Amino acid sequence: MSRVIGIDLGTTNSCVAMIEDGQPVVIPNTGGYKTTPSMFAVTEDGKRLVGHLAKRQAITNSKNTVFAAKRLIGRDFDSPEVTKARTLLPYELIAGPNNDTRVQVVDRVYTIPEITGLVLREMKRVAEEYLGEPVQEAVITVPAHFNDAQRQTTRDAGRIAGLEVLRIINEPTAAALAYGRGRTESERLAIYDLGGGTFDISILQLGDGVIEVLSTAGDTNLGGEDFDRRIVEYLLEKFEEKEDASLREDAMALQRLKDAAEKAKCDLSEVNSSEVNLPFIAADDDGQALHLSVVLERAQLEQLVADLIERTRGICDRALKDANLEPGDIDQILLVGGQTRMPLCQKQVAKFFGKVPNKGVNPDEVVAVGAAIQASMLGEDQPGPLLVDVTPLSLGIATVGGHFARIIERNTTVPTARKEIFTSTRDNQRAVKIRVLQGESEKASENDLLGEFVLTGVRPAPKGEPEIEVTFDIDANGIVSVSAKDLATNQEQSIQVNPRGTLSPEELEKLTEDYASDEVAAKG
Ligand code: AMP
Secondary structure, three states, rough: OOEEEEEEEOOOOOEEEEEEEEEEOOOOOOOOOEEEEEEEEOOOOOEEOOOHHHHHHHOOOOHHHHOHHHHHHOEEEEOHHHHHHHOOOOEEEEEEOOEEEEEEOOOOEEEEHHHHHHHHHHHHHHHHHHHOOOOOOEEEOOOOOHHHHHHHHHHHHHOOOOOEEEEEEEHHHHHHHHHHHHOOOOEEEEEEEOOOEEEEEEEEEEEEOEEEOOOOEHHHHOHHHHHHHHHHHHHHHHHHHHOOOOOOOOOHHHHHHHHHHHHHHHHHHOOOOOEEEEEEEEEEEOEEEEEEEEEEEEEEEEEHHHHHHHHHHHHHHHHHHHHOOOHHHHEEEEEHHHHOOHHHHHHHHHHOOOOOOOOOOOOOOOOHHHHHHHHHOOOOOOOOOOEEEOOOOOOEEOOOOOEEEEEEEOOEEOOEEEEEEEEOOOOOOOOEEEEEEEEOEEEEHOOEEEEEEEEEEOOOOOOOOOOOEEEEEEEOOOOOEEEEEEOOOOOOEEOOOOOOOOOOHHHHHHHHHHHHHHHHHHHH
C-alpha cells in the first residue's frame, strides 16, 4: 500500500511529513530544508520553477514569480481582498470566466488552483524522492477560517497535483493532534496560529481519546506578509526622505526591499538591531548609483506592527466567548506559524491569556506533523484520537428583503446536516431560487455567496403552500453541499454548490489531465 503524506500548505512555506515506523518524520527537500517556499515562477525561456528555485530568482524576475497565492485561493476577482492585492503584488492578476482570480505569468494565464497544485506537486515530489516510491494520497491542511470556496479550491489543487486528498483538516486541529500525541491528561488548549498570510485561533479540549474543537475564529487576511509590507513602507519613506527619489515604480527594487524587510524582521526576533543594506538600489537623474542603508531597531519594528498584533486580540476574545470561556480557563497555549517567533507577539499572547505559551512545539513543523498523523490514521487505519471539529462560519440562505437566514451556526460540530422547509412567495410558482451564503452578517449581501440554484418542477399551488425541504450538509472536510426536495412529489434534486471563484468541473478535469500527462512526459 502506498504511503499517505500530510502537507501543510503555507502562504509562505509548505512542509510535508509522514509517519515512519510509528514516528512522525518531517521530510527534507533535496536542499536539506524542511520547508519549501510556496512559490511558482516561469523564466524568460519558459522554464517552470517551484520552491527554492523560484524564490532564488524572484528579485530578477518579480513580475513572473508568484508568491502568497494562498491569499487568493477561492477569492472572487472583484472581492476587496483581490482589489487590494492587485495594487500590492508585483505579478499581474486578471479575472477568470467565473469571476475567479487568475495570474498572468509570461505568456500564459494560470488559475490559482493550478499554481497551488504545482506547489503541492512539489511537496509530493519531495516525499517521493525521500521514499523512493510514488505517493498518491494526502491529507492537506487549511486555515480553520477558510470558507467553502477556499476549501474546495484547495481540494481541486490537490487533484491537479495528482493527489487523492483523503481529508482537508484545519491547521490548528492538526497542531493539536501533534501536541496531543502520547498525552493522556485532560487539557484545554488555545492554538494561536499566525503564519505568513492568515491568523487563526482555536480553543480545544483534549482528553479521553478525544480532541474536540470548542471554537475557532480568524482572519484570512492577516499574517507575516502584512508585517513585511509595513517594513517596506517604512524603508521606502526613509529612502525618499534621504534621496528625494522614489523606488515605488521599480519592481526589482521593491522585490529586493521585500526580501530585505522579511530578513530584518526575522533577525529582530533574535537581536535588537538590524541593518538593511541594499547597494545600487537605484540611480539618480545623473546616473549616479543610489544605495539604501537603514538601521532598524526592534522597538521601531514593534511600533510599525503593534496594531496588527492588537487585531488578533479581538479575534481571540471572540473565540473564547464562543466557547464560553475566559482567558484564565486555558491550560496551554501553543504558538504556530513563523510570525509567532516575534517576541512582541509572544509577549502579547502571554499578556492576554495570563500564561507563558508552551515552548515545546516547532511552529514551522507541527501542522505538517499533525497532518501526517491524520494521514496515517486514515490511510493505514491506525488508531488515534477521535477528532471533533467545527465549522468556522455560519451557513444559510438569502430570504426576501435581503436578510440572511442562518441555518447552521458557526462553531457547530462537523460533519453536520440540517433541514429546513421553504415555500413559494407567488401563486402557482413552479420554481424557487435558493442563494446559499456563508458568513456572520445579518445582511445577505455582506456574506460570501457560495452558489445559487433554482429548484424547478414545484407542484403548482397557492403561495405559501408548497413544502420544499432543503438540506444543508457540511462534510468532515468542511465542504458544503445542498439538496432540495418537494415534499408533495418527493422529487429530490441534489445540488453540488460550485462556489463562485472556483474552477468549473470541466476545467478542473482538463487541468488534472494536462498535468498528469505533463508528469509522464517529464519522467519518460
Ligand atoms: P508560515 O506561514 O507559518 O510559514 O509563516 C511564515 C511567516 O513567518 C513569514 O511571514 C515569515 O517572515 C515569518 N517568520 C519566520 N521566521 C520568523 C522569525 N524568526 N521572526 C519573525 N517572523 C518570522
